[in-house]
Amino acid sequence: MKLKTWLLGAACLFATTGLVAAETLTIATVNNGDMIRMQALSGEFTKANPDIQLEWVILEENVLRQRVTTDIATKGGQYDVMTIGTYEVPIWSKQNWLLPLDDLGADYAADDLLPAIRNGLTVDGKLYAAPFYGESSMTMYRKDLFEAAGLTMPDAPTWDFVAEAARKITDKNKEVYGICLRGKAGWGENMAFLTAMANSFGARWFDESWKPQFDTPQWKEALTFYLDLMRDAGPPGASSNGFNENLALFQSGKCAMWIDATVAASFVTNPKESQVADKVGFALAPDKGLGKRGNWLWAWSLAVPAGTKKEEAAKKFIAWATSKDYLALVAEKEGWANVPPGTRKSLYDNPQYQQAAPFAAMTLASIEAADPTKPTVDPVPYVGVQFVAIPEFQGIGTAVGQQFSAALAGQASADQALSNAQQLTTREMTRAGYIK
Template identity: 75%
Template sequence: MTFLARALMGATALTLVAGPALAEKLTIATVNNGDMIRMQKLTDDFTAKNPDIELEWVTLEENVLRQRVTQDIAAKGGQFDVMTIGTYEVPIWGAQDWLVSLNDLPADYDVDDLLPAIRSGLTVDGNLYAAPFYGESSMVMYRKDLMEKAGLTMPEAPTWDFIKEAAAAMTDKDNEVYGICLRGKAGWGENMAFLTAMGNSFGARWFDEEWKPQFDSQAWSDTLTFYLDLMNSYGPPGASSNGFNENLSLFQTGKCGMWIDATVAASFVTNPTDSQVADKVGFALAPDKGLGKRGNWLWAWSLAIPAGSDSVDAAKKFVAWATSKDYTALVASKEGWANVPPGTRTSLYENAEYAKVPFAKMTIDSINAADPKSPTVDPVPYTGVQFVAIPEFAGIATQVGQEFSAALAGQQSAADALAKAQSLTADEMEAAGY
């Protein structure tokens, strides 16, 4: 069976929002995260305003989405009119003229309201190539009741050493409560997003200023060894298969004392409809090692229009609707302010109602603390916090992620995983001409 067939059978949820006869159809590829699922449920608002546009959704698991949209846009396949892509892809694809500029969105869209850190990551040579649906950093989400029971107090800005101490104190494996849940699933946007950001705080970096890989450094050894020890001692079983959604489920069902992941998860872990621990969750900045960098990333899931679309004008109408202030107000009216897509607009963080949301300030503080232009302790030739903004990164980091996930699964040592990471990265970078 082909990869495409497997992806379609195993990971695709395809839905149609009905329109009139002869309606223009938009095919939208998106990730199976909660905010995107909510967007699909609210599209009656869009189709009521645009009865001549019909929406077809292709909803995919994160790793599969990345593969599908990358294959399609590189081959100019034209399968999609709107793609959900991230801060990594936008500048690379925009520079290749693979995306449609969004500089002509309507004036009431108010592009100047977009948070500067998010907007700049989606802009190439003055052209906005994607509109942010939600922006995020990463932070610590923790059980306040378990922290209190352990006799500890979570600092607003914890260290990794405190996180390890707290994980040990909160672990109760007899009752299936694990002190820490972290990403272990292989993928450049899964375990490597977390480990790259974590590595930054340990003084690690992907490359030195001459583009030489640095997995043979002490800083990477310290990072991976600490991570493996933390997860093997206090993490859940089968963690090498856990990504964002798996850890979200574990946390919501009371099985995690702490979870360090995307700030966007805050609305899901505090929603009493979905979370058994909704009233027990606290938040803190991502940890550090005292070297001046925290282990938090910067990301936006954004909507972009591939240059091969035959429905650019209709696609722009949808992108403007889904990422507008009006959409934020729509979600607030239906689901409450805690559930609006976060991290994209200045006006949201100036809104008095949103300021009451318990994680609002921690989210914006985390976003503002991430610096893509200076992500590491020592100088590097690249930009990007949890990724390296070069085309080769996705392929290389996926391979490295497989080695690190294998180490978490107990299939090899940290030293062996790092040695393989060093070798394969060096080979790929040499082949790419660096």
């Protein structure tokens, strides 16, 4: 009887006060610095929305991709908000796996999103993911080491200059390496870098008939150049290094150059995190004089899987995390240089950001220079700079990445790795029906 009385009393209390049980959103995201900061600041969101609680699943890049892909393809329903990239959005939206985000509120200012970033997340006129940060890639380098070596970094370097400078500056006895580049296997890890680099060498994944091109001179030149450079001027164990590992190496003063995501700029110039913060310069990604630079185009974005039962709360969180107000919040807490870059025109028009972020102009130029519709010197049947926008690429790209990572580790020659890449890609593309 006492229990029944208590339950009735509790029901009356909830009814009269309007109290309701908090709804819990499960958010899957990558373990990059900007996302970790988002989690740290998310108390501001829950304070303003006490009826919503957040549960975070923060994963390494390759693991995140695998988990969210499996979950959404099997309708597992584990996540209410997913961090996905420019590759997944057009493919998944056409499968009806994502909910459109054309109702994030009048003050969301979708027209403020950079066209290059917004276009990659829009299908049939509707936004299917909201960009948390956008990026291209560029060259980050140590001005002090270049000066000591009598070298001057051009604003638009060539691969030949980069290789010469890297070899000249390397001092392995002092653990100073001329260059740090991705070697960890993964379609979004080493293959993001190597595909963009190969584009600038005149290579491409497929010809116009979807025939794989790893048996061409262009791919052999690009991969051989990369392997030789990394053996001569790269750090030990490079085949295990992805974005985060190279970031740590650069911040600790062990890399003279690092060609990678523009988003890294705020972390290498942050004196709280980087030992070389006041010594970093920026240049465009290198080229081979063929009209294409080795820079990519990407956005880590927040999306709502179609299977969620918490659509309204999920969209409310995404609108908060990708808004102009969130950028202002980060600026207030961490300084303008540390706001998530590459998403909004208003950020690059902001004099406070321009003054605080010496990398702003180079980041914007790199993003605007990448063209996913014409990523290569010769024509191709696909869209995408550092990836091929077909569902099969996720598996094929990772398998090829494993071959190239093994070559970097000394377990195979460039010729062996390219031959294996050609065979496995041909097999999978034939199986998928691209090659008749």
